[in-house]
Amino acid sequence: MNNLTKDIKKEVAQKVSKKINLKAALSLATGALFGTSVTTGAVGQTIEADEWQFDTAFLLYSEVDRVTAGEAIVAGTKTFSNDEVLNLKFTFDTLTGPSANGAIAQPKAQTFTRASGIGRYRTPEGETPLDDTFHDTRVQLNGQWTQPVSDNVTGSVGGHLSKEYDYLSLGLNGNLAYDFNRKNSTFSMGISYFSDTFTPEGGIPKPLSSMLVGDSNSPEWDDEFAKTRISASENKSTSDLLIGFTQVINRRMITAFNYSYSMVDGYLTDPFKVVSVLNAEGLAQDYIYENRPDSRVKQSTFMQAKYHFDDSLLNMVADVSYRYMWDDWGINSHTIDSRFIIPVGRASYIEPHIRFYQQSAADFFTPFVIEDQLPVDFVSADYRIGEMSAVTIGAKYGVALNGGNELSFRLEYYHQRPTNGGFEEPEALNGLDTTPVIDAIIAQVSYSF
Amino acid sequence: MMKKNRTVNLTKKKDGYGINFNAMASPCEVLIQTPDKCLAELVGQYVSHEVWRIEDKYSRYDTQSVCSQINTSSGRNIAIDEETFLLLNFADQCYQLSDGLFDISSGVLRKVWTFDGVSSEYQHFPNQDDINKVLELVGWHKVIFDKQSISLPSQMQLDFGGIGKEYAVDRSILLAKQHTKRPVLVNLGGDLAVTGPRDNEQPWQVAIEPPDCSGVEHKQDMIVAIKQGALATSGDARRYLINAGIRYGHVLNAKTGWPILHAPRSITTVAPQCIQAGILATLGLLQGQQAEAFLTEQEITYWARR
Numbered sequence: 001m002n003n004l005t006k007d008i009k010k011e012v013a014q015k016v017s018k019k020i021n022l023k024a025a026l027s028l029a030t031g032a033l034f035g036t037s038v039t040t041g042a043v044g045q046t047i048e049a050d051e052w053q054f055d056t057a058f059l060l061y062s063e064v065d066r067v068t069a070g071e072a073i074v075a076g077t078k079t080f081s082n083d084e085v086l087n088l089k090f091t092f093d094t095l096t097g098p099s100a101n102g103a104i105a106q107p108k109a110q111t112f113t114r115a116s117g118i119g120r121y122r123t124p125e126g127e128t129p130l131d132d133t134f135h136d137t138r139v140q141l142n143g144q145w146t147q148p149v150s151d152n153v154t155g156s157v158g159g160h161l162s163k164e165y166d167y168l169s170l171g172l173n174g175n176l177a178y179d180f181n182r183k184n185s186t187f188s189m190g191i192s193y194f195s196d197t198f199t200p201e202g203g204i205p206k207p208l209s210s211m212l213v214g215d216s217n218s219p220e221w222d223d224e225f226a227k228t229r230i231s232a233s234e235n236k237s238t239s240d241l242l243i244g245f246t247q248v249i250n251r252r253m254i255t256a257f258n259y260s261y262s263m264v265d266g267y268l269t270d271p272f273k274v275v276s277v278l279n280a281e282g283l284a285q286d287y288i289y290e291n292r293p294d295s296r297v298k299q300s301t302f303m304q305a306k307y308h309f310d311d312s313l314l315n316m317v318a319d320v321s322y323r324y325m326w327d328d329w330g331i332n333s334h335t336i337d338s339r340f341i342i343p344v345g346r347a348s349y350i351e352p353h354i355r356f357y358q359q360s361a362a363d364f365f366t367p368f369v370i371e372d373q374l375p376v377d378f379v380s381a382d383y384r385i386g387e388m389s390a391v392t393i394g395a396k397y398g399v400a401l402n403g404g405n406e407l408s409f410r411l412e413y414y415h416q417r418p419t420n421g422g423f424e425e426p427e428a429l430n431g432l433d434t435t436p437v438i439d440a441i442i443a444q445v446s447y448s449f
Numbered sequence: 450m451m452k453k454n455r456t457v458n459l460t461k462k463k464d465g466y467g468i469n470f471n472a473m474a475s476p477c478e479v480l481i482q483t484p485d486k487c488l489a490e491l492v493g494q495y496v497s498h499e500v501w502r503i504e505d506k507y508s509r510y511d512t513q514s515v516c517s518q519i520n521t522s523s524g525r526n527i528a529i530d531e532e533t534f535l536l537l538n539f540a541d542q543c544y545q546l547s548d549g550l551f552d553i554s555s556g557v558l559r560k561v562w563t564f565d566g567v568s569s570e571y572q573h574f575p576n577q578d579d580i581n582k583v584l585e586l587v588g589w590h591k592v593i594f595d596k597q598s599i600s601l602p603s604q605m606q607l608d609f610g611g612i613g614k615e616y617a618v619d620r621s622i623l624l625a626k627q628h629t630k631r632p633v634l635v636n637l638g639g640d641l642a643v644t645g646p647r648d649n650e651q652p653w654q655v656a657i658e659p660p661d662c663s664g665v666e667h668k669q670d671m672i673v674a675i676k677q678g679a680l681a682t683s684g685d686a687r688r689y690l691i692n693a694g695i696r697y698g699h700v701l702n703a704k705t706g707w708p709i710l711h712a713p714r715s716i717t718t719v720a721p722q723c724i725q726a727g728i729l730a731t732l733g734l735l736q737g738q739q740a741e742a743f744l745t746e747q748e749i750t751y752w753a754r755r
Contacts, residue, residue, distance in 0.1 A: 022749075026542075027721065030722045310588075
């Protein structure tokens with residue numbers, strides 16, 4: 001046999017073997033055919049079971065001129081003989097880089113105190129004030145146990161732990177799914193509860209108090225700074241209820257509908273965010289710490305359809321979903337998310353992704369406060385609860401490797417554009433970019449084995 | 450249609466009974482290791498009736514069969530029962546696993562390909578246009594089915610031939626196990642399975658007939674010892690054609706409409722169930738030149754004849 005034939009043979013064998021463990025897949029198919037769980041092993045036949053399946057991923061999110069986040073994920077899934085599934089996931093992320101502090105750009109340079117109360121930073125004229133001291137490292141652990149409860153009911157319970165330098169989040173969840181109509185329909189219901197504790201360096205600022213700006217080395221500084229603080233830590237709790245319905249329409253189409261109700265209570269303010277207080281001309285006179293209500297009720301509805309086209313349309317799987325979210329802060333949002341999984345050859349696929357997001361502002365959102373509007377009650381200039389729209393465009397490429405392993409790459413571009421939302425800007429802000437866009441790149445490599 | 454000869458013959462063997470009958474155009478045999486003649490007769494009845502039931506239900510030659518009903522539905526949505534759904538679902542899995550190479554709608558390709566084993570040059574060797582025309586009627590992905598119904602596009606045809614006999618073997622084994630704990634072997638024209646080892650953990654000795662190679666060389670029967678599970682053979686050395694000096698075996702690539710070149714003449718594999726063994730053997734043949742590499746790579750026990 002010449003080398004070329006050898007190479008071709010090797011390539012074909014690899015191409016074939018990457019696909020799937022054929023014997024195991026056929027055993028499953030045969031089990032379904034005869035309504036038996038898979039058989040007494042025969043002559044040299046073994047069925048792959050009780051093996052851990054691992055997914056690993058590394059993700060990089062980088063905003064132009066702002067934060068960069070890196071995330072590493074290792075998830076393991078083990079299926080036991082009675083269809084019990086244990087899923088464990090470990091996530092590690094780091095966040096570095098400057099982040100908007102809430103204040104608005106000015107025709108003059110501005111000086112702010114760092115969130116910790118130690119040191120100052122200066123924002124040049126015309127630029128959006130960014131606090132460059134952010135550096136966070138987070139470790140997350142999630143565990144989920146899923147098992148059949150009866151013929152048509154599957155139950156699941158899980159726990160969550162997330163720890164950052166200044167943040168601790170603990171959570172529990174439970175979920176029941178009921179299959180009916182010959183497993184073509186599934187009704188599910190889940191509840192979860194999270195308890196979060198926030199312990200920022202420098203303590204929790206007193207809402208609406210003025211940011212103290214001065215020399216943090218002066219002897220009076222510590223006492224003065226302490227007057228702007230209310231406590232060392234604050235808590236919040238989140239209770240969620242999720243109701244879902246999944247319906248198989250035919251073998252090419254599946255649809256899902258979800259409704260969720262979420263109650264958040266406690267400290268919902270961002271301790272790192274301030275609001276600029278401007279005079280009538282628009283020049284900053286003061287920066288006050290933001291203040292948000294201590295409860296929020298969020299509701300959302302979600303619908304999704306997946307359709308598997310035949311080869312007249314590339315054998316593509318289209319996955320399109322729409323989410324409408326609304327809350328009692330006056331925010332509502334629309335999300336349309338579409339993915340198209342297109343097989344390329346026998347071993348790989350490409351998955352274009354496009355997502356549109358649009359949200360209205362919270363009632364108490366304002367990009368700035370004019371002096372004569374004081375005093376204010378709830379106020380925040382955090383662009384994340386302001387009016388905005390965003391689009392994500394990207395693609396993923398996945399390739400199946402030997403022995404059923406999969407390697408995939410994802411590259412996406414995210415563009416977020418805050419919109420003014422009808423706030424009339426005083427003269428001094430003319431010509432300044434008060435609604436800065438955010439552009440970010442998301443890159444991810446995943447490997448499953 | 451010729452009236453089917455449906456009789457069962459019972460013969461006494463050294464340590465049990467053999468029951469012979471004809472079904473699915475093949476000689477069929479049930480072996481049961483028992484001195485109890487009544488039990489042997491009973492098991493023979495159950496198995497033969499089950500095999501005939503499946504033949505009647507899924508034969509494409511029988512105009513009354515479910516298969517024919519589907520094939521003559523002219524694109525209408527027609528109701529199916531659970532067994533049919535499960536078989537279609539299995540065929541679907543095989544289609545997916547083979548990336549479309551195994552396709553139960555590919556039978557119409559026989560309109561252009563006739564394999565009668567003539568060793569002289571073939572008179573009506575098809576051209577690409579003929580094949581393209583028929584190929585339009587092939588494509589499992591165009592078939593829509595669910596638990597209640599199926600719609601097969603007009604003029605397309607399903608053929609359960611690739612899985613029906615093996616399915617009947619597995620059904621027979623399940624039935625035999627329900628009625629007796631004695632060791633039973635069911636052999637439907639070479640595709641066979643056993644309920645378990647013979648007494649004292651002894652294996653069944655099974656002879657696999659070599660493909661008939663036009664009498665040029667005589668190969669010995671291959672003897673395989675089997676204690677449990679099943680064995681199936683795919684390939685038929687008598688069905689081929691020769692054109693321009695190239696030998697075309699009867700296994701067709703459902704995607705191109707052409708015979709698979711350089712495939713072994715037959716492949717025998719073992720698996721827990723006969724239907725699995727049959728599919729593995731067929732998928733092996735569909736790899737052509739790479740058949741052995743493919744089966745080895747998948748860690749499948751097989752015997753290939755070239």
